[in-house]
Amino acid sequence: MTANLLDFDLEGLAAFCETLGEKRFRATQLFRWIHQRGARDFGQMSDLAKSLREKLATTARVEGLQVISQQESTDGTIKWLFDVGNGDAVEAVFIPEDDRGTLCVSSQAGCAVGCRFCSTGHQGFSRNLSTGEIVAQLWFAEHFLRQHLKRNERVISNVVMMGMGEPLQNYSALVPALRVMLDDHGYGLSRRRVTVSTSGVVPMMDRLGQDCPVALAVSLHAPNDALRDNLVPLNKKYPLAELLDTCIRYLEHAPRDFITFEYCMLDGVNDLPEHAQQLVDLVTRHGGRGVSCKINLIPFNPFPQSGLTRSPNKQVVAFAKILSDAGIVTTVRKTRGDDIDAACGQLAGDVKDRTRVGQRIAQQRTVVLKQMPAVAATAKETSR
Numbered sequence: 001m002t003a004n005l006l007d008f009d010l011e012g013l014a015a016f017c018e019t020l021g022e023k024r025f026r027a028t029q030l031f032r033w034i035h036q037r038g039a040r041d042f043g044q045m046s047d048l049a050k051s052l053r054e055k056l057a058t059t060a061r062v063e064g065l066q067v068i069s070q071q072e073s074t075d076g077t078i079k080w081l082f083d084v085g086n087g088d089a090v091e092a093v094f095i096p097e098d099d100r101g102t103l104c105v106s107s108q109a110g111c112a113v114g115c116r117f118c119s120t121g122h123q124g125f126s127r128n129l130s131t132g133e134i135v136a137q138l139w140f141a142e143h144f145l146r147q148h149l150k151r152n153e154r155v156i157s158n159v160v161m162m163g164m165g166e167p168l169q170n171y172s173a174l175v176p177a178l179r180v181m182l183d184d185h186g187y188g189l190s191r192r193r194v195t196v197s198t199s200g201v202v203p204m205m206d207r208l209g210q211d212c213p214v215a216l217a218v219s220l221h222a223p224n225d226a227l228r229d230n231l232v233p234l235n236k237k238y239p240l241a242e243l244l245d246t247c248i249r250y251l252e253h254a255p256r257d258f259i260t261f262e263y264c265m266l267d268g269v270n271d272l273p274e275h276a277q278q279l280v281d282l283v284t285r286h287g288g289r290g291v292s293c294k295i296n297l298i299p300f301n302p303f304p305q306s307g308l309t310r311s312p313n314k315q316v317v318a319f320a321k322i323l324s325d326a327g328i329v330t331t332v333r334k335t336r337g338d339d340i341d342a343a344c345g346q347l348a349g350d351v352k353d354r355t356r357v358g359q360r361i362a363q364q365r366t367v368v369l370k371q372m373p374a375v376a377a378t379a380k381e382t383s384r
């Protein structure tokens, strides 16, 4: 079995090159070919010695994920469904804005945390993605978009680990993937522009602060333990006080001087004025000095199994006002790509209902290929 070079950060690739009797700078050259130029064919890596190219041809490969479908929203958001084998599929979403291009990346097929308001959480957990499968989403999207948008320079400026899965429950694959994103010989993204979103896996938040401190978003969604136990079951293991203590510790290492708290607005569940006031008290008083934070209010994207509904606009505005009046920087997330089910919490991938997954993937593939033959064909080619 050959090694998939998308599985390696630069250190890992240097170690692999050593096993081939090659010097470290060869790994850097190879890494740049793969990540900066999107190359997968060793034959085209013209500044590598022919002998190395020959060794690589028999020991290594650069293997991305097969694209099952690509959907483009009227607002420019693009969602890809990637096949990760055994009937599982994961999604990545590109969100273009005037001053940035953000890719939302998945870390697991399904998710074991089971948040009540999350479509992924309702599917159950299938498996962790490998480093290569996480990196492949960025590798594919960046180089596809350069072609698609006819751009020579970088298109993706920000990565958010907010797709399917709880990234900190796949820590050993996540950290090398983050290093590839941050590496100047890879994607060269700043630590402030790479965000890991967690539902609050406390021990791994501490480790991330030590190993690879990037921007952190915490899925809070409730201002007290009783409610959070119900919405984010992981809260029973790591309750709010412990979570906020960990956020304060993380800030000692974080590239930004605040934590982003995500708060999904659920009608009549967590969106009342008293919830807003409890939230103010929690984040301004915890530990005596509070937690330096921004709060991002997210309109809920309803799906039938949740039994939950989106808070009315008026309620969201009133909630935001209580937070802002208390001096907390508060934003209301614009929903993007909801016409293609690419908005937050809508990423369903394809790990649910495993008995029919093959059938559904085949149907999606047919529909997409019929709808957008040119783009889908390009996507398939680029993914190879």
Ligand code: SF4
Residues within 6 Å of the ligand: 111, 112, 113, 114, 115, 118, 119, 120, 121, 122, 163, 164, 165, 166, 198, 199, 219
């Ligand atoms: S919100 Fe995140 S952690 Fe919770 S179930 Fe969904 S993917 Fe998992």
